[in-house]
Amino acid sequence: MLTFKNVSKNYKNRAVLDNINFNIDEGEFVFLVGHSGAGKSTIIRLIIKEENLTSGSIHFAGYDIEKLNKKALPFLRREIGVVFQDFKLLDRKTAFENVAFALELSDHTNREIKKGVDYILDMVGLSSKSKFFPNQLSGGERQRVAIARALVNNPHILIADEPTGNLDPSVSWDIIQLLNKINSWGTTILMATHASDVVNSMQKRVIALDEGKIIRDSEGGYNE
Amino acid sequence: MMLKAERILKYTYQHIVRNGWLSFASIAIMTLTFFVISIFSFTVYSVNVILHYYESKSQIIVFFNPNAPISYIQSVKKDIIDTGKASNIKYVSKQQAFTNFEKVLKTQNPQLANAVDLNALPPSYEISTTSLSNLEDIANILYKVKAQSKGEINNILYFKSVVQFLKKAVSIITSIGIGLIIFLSIISFVIIIITIAITINSHSEDIEIMKLVGATDTYVSGPFIIEGAFYGIIGVFISSIILYLIYLVISTSYRKSVLLPILSFFQGIPIPQYSILLLLEIIGIEIFIGIVIGAISSFIAISRYLKK
Numbered sequence: 001m002l003t004f005k006n007v008s009k010n011y012k013n014r015a016v017l018d019n020i021n022f023n024i025d026e027g028e029f030v031f032l033v034g035h036s037g038a039g040k041s042t043i044i045r046l047i048i049k050e051e052n053l054t055s056g057s058i059h060f061a062g063y064d065i066e067k068l069n070k071k072a073l074p075f076l077r078r079e080i081g082v083v084f085q086d087f088k089l090l091d092r093k094t095a096f097e098n099v100a101f102a103l104e105l106s107d108h109t110n111r112e113i114k115k116g117v118d119y120i121l122d123m124v125g126l127s128s129k130s131k132f133f134p135n136q137l138s139g140g141e142r143q144r145v146a147i148a149r150a151l152v153n154n155p156h157i158l159i160a161d162e163p164t165g166n167l168d169p170s171v172s173w174d175i176i177q178l179l180n181k182i183n184s185w186g187t188t189i190l191m192a193t194h195a196s197d198v199v200n201s202m203q204k205r206v207i208a209l210d211e212g213k214i215i216r217d218s219e220g221g222y223n224e
Numbered sequence: 225m226m227l228k229a230e231r232i233l234k235y236t237y238q239h240i241v242r243n244g245w246l247s248f249a250s251i252a253i254m255t256l257t258f259f260v261i262s263i264f265s266f267t268v269y270s271v272n273v274i275l276h277y278y279e280s281k282s283q284i285i286v287f288f289n290p291n292a293p294i295s296y297i298q299s300v301k302k303d304i305i306d307t308g309k310a311s312n313i314k315y316v317s318k319q320q321a322f323t324n325f326e327k328v329l330k331t332q333n334p335q336l337a338n339a340v341d342l343n344a345l346p347p348s349y350e351i352s353t354t355s356l357s358n359l360e361d362i363a364n365i366l367y368k369v370k371a372q373s374k375g376e377i378n379n380i381l382y383f384k385s386v387v388q389f390l391k392k393a394v395s396i397i398t399s400i401g402i403g404l405i406i407f408l409s410i411i412s413f414v415i416i417i418i419t420i421a422i423t424i425n426s427h428s429e430d431i432e433i434m435k436l437v438g439a440t441d442t443y444v445s446g447p448f449i450i451e452g453a454f455y456g457i458i459g460v461f462i463s464s465i466i467l468y469l470i471y472l473v474i475s476t477s478y479r480k481s482v483l484l485p486i487l488s489f490f491q492g493i494p495i496p497q498y499s500i501l502l503l504l505e506i507i508g509i510e511i512f513i514g515i516v517i518g519a520i521s522s523f524i525a526i527s528r529y530l531k532k
Contacts, residue, residue, distance in 0.1 A: 048436065077438035088433045092242045102437050104231050149437065 001026045001188060002047070002157060007056035009042055009212075016042050018212040020056070024157070024190060029183045031199050032192040033222060034209035040192035043209075044161050048077055061156045078106055081150030081187075085162035087142045089134040095121065095145045096130040102149050120148045124178060140171035147178060151187070158182060160191040164198065172198065196222035232446035239427070239451050246423050247455070253419045254459025254518070255466075257412040258510060262467050264408060268401030275394045279356050280311070282390065284363050285381040287346040290318060292376040297347065300377070303369060304351060309358035314350040321345040346378050356391040360384075413517055420452050420518070421525035431529045445526045452522030456514030464507045 002024040009017040017039045024030055032040045045051045046058060049065055058065040063076050089098050096117055103113045121127045124144040134142055143163055150158055160179060164172035176198050183189045193199065199206060200221035208216040240247045288297055297315075304310050316324070322345050353359045363382045370377040424431075427448070434444050 050436070071440075074435075074438040074440045077436065082436065088429075088436065090430050090433055092238065092430065097238075101434070101439075105438050105440075105443060107227060109227070153438075 001061055002190070003059045004043070005057045005059070007046065007058060008054050009039075009046065009051070010054045016212050017046075017053075020212075020214060022207055022214065022217060024188060026156075026188055027183075027186055029180070029189045029202070029204045030191070031202070031204055031206045032190060032209065033194060033196075033199055033206055035194060038209040039212045040194075040209060041161055042212075044082070044159055044190075044192060047159060048080055048082060049073055074105070078102070078153055079156050081153065081155035081158040083143065083146045083150050083158065083160040083163045085165040087134070087139075087146045087166075089142055089145055089149075091134050094131050094133055095126060095137065095141075095148075098134070098145055099149045099152050102153050106153060116152055117148075120152045121145075123151075124148045138171075139167050140174060143167060143171075143175055144178070147175070147182075151182060155187070157188040157190060160189065160193075162193055163191065164193065164195055176202070228442075232443065232450065235443075235447035236450040236454065239447055240454065243423070243426070246426060247451075250419050250423055250455045251458050251462070253415060254455045254514065255462045257416060258460050258514065259463035259466060261405065261408055261412060262463060262510070264401075265405055266467070266471075268397070268405065271397055271401070272394065275390060275397065279390055279394065280352060280354060282352070282356060282359055282383070282387055283381075284351045284359060284366065286349045286351070286366055286377060287379040287381070288348065289376050289378050290344065290346050292347070296373075296376045297349075300366075300369060301349065303365060304349070304362060307358075307362055307365060309353055309361055310351050311354045312350075312352040314352075316348045316350060318345055318347050321347065356387050356394075359387060413521070416517055417521040417524055420455070420521040423451075424448055424522065424525040424529070428529060431526075441530050445523070445530060448526045449519045449522045452518035452520075453515040454518070456516070456518030457511055459518075460507065460510045460514035464510065468503065 004020045004022050007017055007020040008015060020039075020043070032043060034040055042051070046053050047060065047065065049068060053066060060076070061079060063072075065076070068076055090101065093101065099117045099120060100113050103116055108116065117130075118127065121130050124147055126141060126144050126148065129137060129141060132141075134145070137145065143166075147158075147160075147163075150160075158179070163179070164175050167175065172195065179189055179191065180202070203220060205219050206216065206222070207214060286300065288300075301313060301315070304313055325345060351359075351362060353362060359382075363380065363384075366377075366380050366382075370380060431444055
């Protein structure tokens with residue numbers, strides 16, 4: 001479903017990704033691990049075409065991402081749910097409106113939106129706070145809203161970039177459990193993290209990066 | 225399509241309401257801008273009206289010899305009419321001239337009034353035109369007629385220097401006024417663009433997020449463009465109301481001459497009258513300009529983010 005083929009990315013002649021190859025199948029839960037600056041976030045930015053690659057190709061759900069034009073880009077992004085470390089919620093919209101926004105973009109009716117958002121907020125345990133603005137929510141709650149927004153469009157893949165990076169350990173664990181639950185329902189998950197305890201406890205497929213190269217791609221804990 | 229439009233309008237409403245202070249500031253700037261431009265335009269227009277009033281009051285007076293035959297006097301009138309440039313030709317007969325003269329002198333110098341003979345006063349034409357250049361043309365024709373006459377025309381009264389001064393004043397004030405209005409407009413529009421850019425800047429993170437979750441450019445920019453147009457409409461609307469109130473106060477107190485002593489100086493000059501229809505037309509045009517400027521400013525400011 002998601003294939004990286006000989007992907008390299010340079011910033012001003014400095015290679016941040018060097019000949020990356022991997023394939024993620026539908027329903028997988030994959031950790032992308034490595035130190036800061038190893039290239040985890042760059043991989044995510046390339047998938048959602050926030051940046052262009054230097055060489056190679058990325059294929060996702062029938063899209064050749066490199067060849068995608070500016071007009072088609074929003075449609076690609078609606079098929080990928082992304083959760084960020086800093087949540088990236090719209091501060092002037094309530095939790096409900098933040099989640100609804102993703103559905104409004106794909107022209108769902110108001111009735112469908114209400115039903116879909118209520119369902120997904122209930123799933124992430126926030127139905128009682130749907131009218132709260134992000135600044136009235138805790139960090140964990142904000143991340144749940146972000147997950148709800150990423151999920152509500154029923155995406156092919158949910159990509160989480162350090163989703164627990166700004167959260168307390170106990171809250172982080174809740175978020176991981178939630179992602180695991182979502183994966184068990186069939187959604188593919190790619191999660192970038194350097195939280196070794198999380199990776200160790202989950203024992204899923206791990207793609208480890210170091211200085212822009214894949215140094216490991218196997219199931220297990222953080223350092224295996 | 226309808227759904228999309230409805231949502232863009234909903235986002236616009238949320239932007240405006242949830243950004244209360246910034247919206248208020250944008251509306252205030254728009255109001256101030258249109259107010260200053262309007263006040264300035266009306267001032268230039270009013271000064272022009274006043275100058276034109278004096279222009280229309282300028283006259284040429286042709287004094288005939290008291291013994292000039294009436295047929296000659298009428299032929300001169302025909303010459304003036306033939307030019308097509310006179311707006312009013314008033315004949316003052318010997319009798320009328322005497323009555324006018326008597327009226328003035330009786331209060332000032334009754335003895336002199338008694339000494340003046342009716343036949344000593346000349347009949348005359350008082351000629352008015354709509355513009356100063358027409359007045360000059362008629363004056364030139366009359367000078368020619370006088371040169372050809374055999375003493376039937378006594379004198380031609382035409383204050384050339386005053387007329388020339390007025391003519392110059394009208395043209396200078398008009399060109400300086402138009403220049404200043406253009407200059408002010410450019411400055412104001414730059415201020416409007418900057419204000420709206422600041423508003424959009426405060427949304428820069430939102431724009432980035434919207435694009436990340438798959439919003440098209442129309443979805444992102446639509447609400448901002450409508451928001452800009454909305455500020456334009458409200459700005460024009462408020463400034464028009466304030467201006468109209470000022471106009472009402474000035475025009476009523478001008479008629480009664482109670483507001484400012486200086487206004488009494490202008491007594492007699494017809495202040496520009498605006499019918500409701502004309503005012504609505506002016507407001508309509510201003511609202512259109514407001515919408516265009518607001519929307520264009522937003523578009524310019526938002527395109528910076530859409531390119532990213």
